[in-house]
Amino acid sequence: MKTKPFVRRWCLRLAITYLAIVAVGCLWIWFDTEDRAVPALVLYGPRWIATLPLVLLVPLALLARSWWCIGIVLATALGIAGPLMGGRVALSTQFDPPPAYARYRIMTWNAGGSNSTAAFKKSQDELRPDIILIQEFTGNMSAADFPANFKYAEGPGGLRMASVYPGRFQDGIGSDRLPLPGNAARFLLDTPDGPLTVYNLHLPTARPGIEVAVHSKLANLSDLRKVLSHQAKASSIVRNWMGSPISMTVIAGDFNMPVESSTYQRDWGMFQNAFSEVGNGWGGTKMTSWHGIRIDHVLYGAPFHCRNCFVGPDLGSDHRPVIADLTLED
Secondary structure, rough: OOOOHHHHHHHHHHHHHHHHHHHHHHHHHHHHHOOHHHHEEEEEOHHHHHHOHHHHHHHHHHOOOOOHHHHHHHHHHHHHHHHHHHOOOOOOOOOOOOOOOOEEEEEEEEEEOOOOOOHHHHHHHHHHHOEEEEEEEOOOOHHHOOOOEEEEEOHHHEEEEEEEOEEEEEEEEEEEOOOOEEEEEEEEEEOOEEEEEEEEEEEOOHHHHHHHHHHOOOOHHHHHHHHHHHHHHHHHHHHHHHOOOOOOOEEEEEOOOOOOOOOHHHHHHOOOEOOOOOOEEOOOOEOOOOEEEEEEEEEEOOOEEEEEEEOOOOOOOOOOOEEEEEEEEE
């Protein structure tokens, strides 16, 4: 059956309009995120909502039998899955042979107020991390919660570090120096490759401002703007406290910011992000009933190279752990 011309025309018009809206949305969240409140709501919100028009456009494009329309709809879907929702594809890493040189498996997990260690202990046996960084664990934790050969240390605000390598807490910064609750700790580990500096971060969240904006049905955005401003200031303070990272440095934890955030790009964009480099999928780490958002990160610089990075299983928190395999290469 021949498709009527007006069906093709309207299908093409709708597909082009949809593509343009998605393109503008991508540019909006990448280049104008936390300068204004509304882009921030898009950035932290369920971005999958942008796929809803596909329910209409896909069957319409098939009905129109227009390759142009089908191609534009497909390109738009890829734009949503990738740039808009932050999807990653790094299939080549799945087929790499195991590294024959030094490997550091980093695991960072925001326990989200959890006080149960059963699932956490099981994950250590299955994932076999070399260095574990924990934020927001409200229960009692000690060296007994880790393998017998692990060394355990604590930082400010309950930040924890455990490692197969001998390590110690060096310095920290807490909420008393930040405009919003948050903390960071610096640990020094003695490894066969020399001293390894590890930062465990739990930066302030924008959640209070977002909740006020949502509950007011966007009538009150002033609280969100204030929280975003304080969050950006806190991130800058922590970044300045760290100084210029020396060689053999890893930075990991709950940044409470996705990589598209202007604050993240300003303070942390100069580092390599493990999941951004070699992760697959969307990598959601903070889970809600609506969606997941990638706000927990493992960062590094030279001389490290990341061979693999993935999001771990549910350990009883609203955050999922992030696991990254770092190697030293010449």
